[in-house]
Amino acid sequence: MDKTDGSRRRAGRIAVMAARNPVSAAGGVAVLLLILLALAAPLVSPQDPLKTDFRRLAAPPGARNYLGTDQVGRDTLSRIIYGARTSIFVAVSAVLLGTTVGSVWGLASGYLGGRVDLISQRFMEVLQSFPDLILAMAISMAIGTGLPAVIVAIAVTRIPFGGRVIRSVVLSVKELTYVEASRSTGASPLRIMAFHVLPQCLAPYLVLATTHLGVAVVIEAALGFLGVGVPPPTPTWGNMLADSLTSLVPHWWLVFFPGLAITLTVLAFNLFGDGIRDTLDPRVYAGVLRATTGPRRLQRGK
């Protein structure tokens, strides 16, 4: 089989997935467009997002500024386009960081079991006892507002999800015969984890990473809105919404458009994530649900 055949086959598989789930495919395309928009921000945005214009303060949407200007005359459209950069960058890095840390942790705790597992389960429980946004606010406040702080704050709230899901996968995989076979040949735990158990975690990892992007975008925006997000000169959607409240009666375009940008981005990420989840493994869904519900110390009677 030559290379073009392989890539054609892959393209065919993607087409089949897309045809089976057109809404998610649309979400995927929207995500792609958003990323392109964020990358090409300097090329596509009509004006400098930071340039103030004191002759056009809080101008309503019109021919010169398609989405109007804010209270210091900055172009709303340009700020929204640049805002996509922060929003997507923060969401993707936070989710990757949090899910990866959580997954590695879950892998170790699930495979090693025993005391390691017990202690890390307790710790995950503690992390999961905080509502997402409140934990993120506290961390972001503590390590000082700024891009890295916001990323870490959101990432920490994602750790327990990765930990729980991957742990449950590992618990079932480690009992499989091929893993036992490798153990019987004297492979070290590290080797078994890396070469035999880890590959099985790839699908749930991808599902976790994509399904949490939407939540991460919302948390980032909320942090910005509450004044503990990426600090002000950087245009972010949350900051724009917070800024709109500085006038006594907020101008509608300063409230409506940034929020619309958040909604559309979250929608795109959610649809895309759902599609990935449905295509990769239908069984994963139950696992994800179980992981988000947390442990229930219940017993089913006979």
Added chain:
Amino acid sequence: MLKYLLRRLIFGLPTLVGISIVIFVVMRVLPGDPLVAMFGAEGFQRLNPGDRARIMSDLGLSDPLPVQYVHWMKDIASGSFGRSFFRGDRVSELVLHRGPLSAEIGLLSVLISWLVGLPVGITGAVRPNSLADNVVRSVSVLFLAIPGFWLGMLIVLASLFWFHYKAPLVVVQLWEDPWTNFQLAIGPATVLGLGQGAYIARMTRSCLLEVIGEDYVRTARAKGVAERLVVVRHALPNALLPVITVSGILMGFVLGGSVAVEQAFGVPGLGTALVTAIVERDIVVVQNLVLLYGVIFMLVNVLVDLSYALLDPRIHHE
């Protein structure tokens, strides 16, 4: 049952201690000097080193960390929860003053979510893939994407624009002036309720669809029970269990979301107090409020587990 409840609460204690330690550690790694946050950079310059040391020790911030932690635990045990750096108020007073409003918003939002989500979910499950089902599903997907605080801002803006209406900005308790209190609570509760309602509707639909396919439902239909009764009396109770779980998980969404939504509506609840404290870097207030949110979330999860046994006779608690 009572034994199970007690056991859960006792097992929850180590987690609680863990929560408090995490909060404590997070609050103490603050790189900024709390005095700079309190007095501003200029005010801080004007303080001489002696004053700085005195204020720090007055605040209890110059003690070793374990001592500070024990002090905090003592404050909690005494019921005062420590005092705010800025206003000198007890945190317990703050919670008693602002808390009822937030609790009301939370409970009202859960009520709204069930009132909206349940009928919507049932409609979808009874006629899957009908026009109504598709419309409802699309709308709920949209609602899952809309950030609550933005929806709140839009509602405030729209009511101001079209009705010249602005909700009052004072803290009014339910027992003082029910009508004003209701005006404060209804906005945030609606926004939070619709957000949860989307999840509830989704869950109700999928669970009910699953149950409706089971044999005992067919039996009920076969013996001629009216379709309404089949759904409401036979299928629904079994479908509700996962929905209740989801509703419990959503409390995390409510507790966190209410902070931003209260801010959007300008409602002076506990969430607004937390945001103010965070902006002012009022460590004592922040650590206690975050702990409070954690404790409430934990208790809700215990309640959800208990409701399992009440609703599903197959489940016995050890």
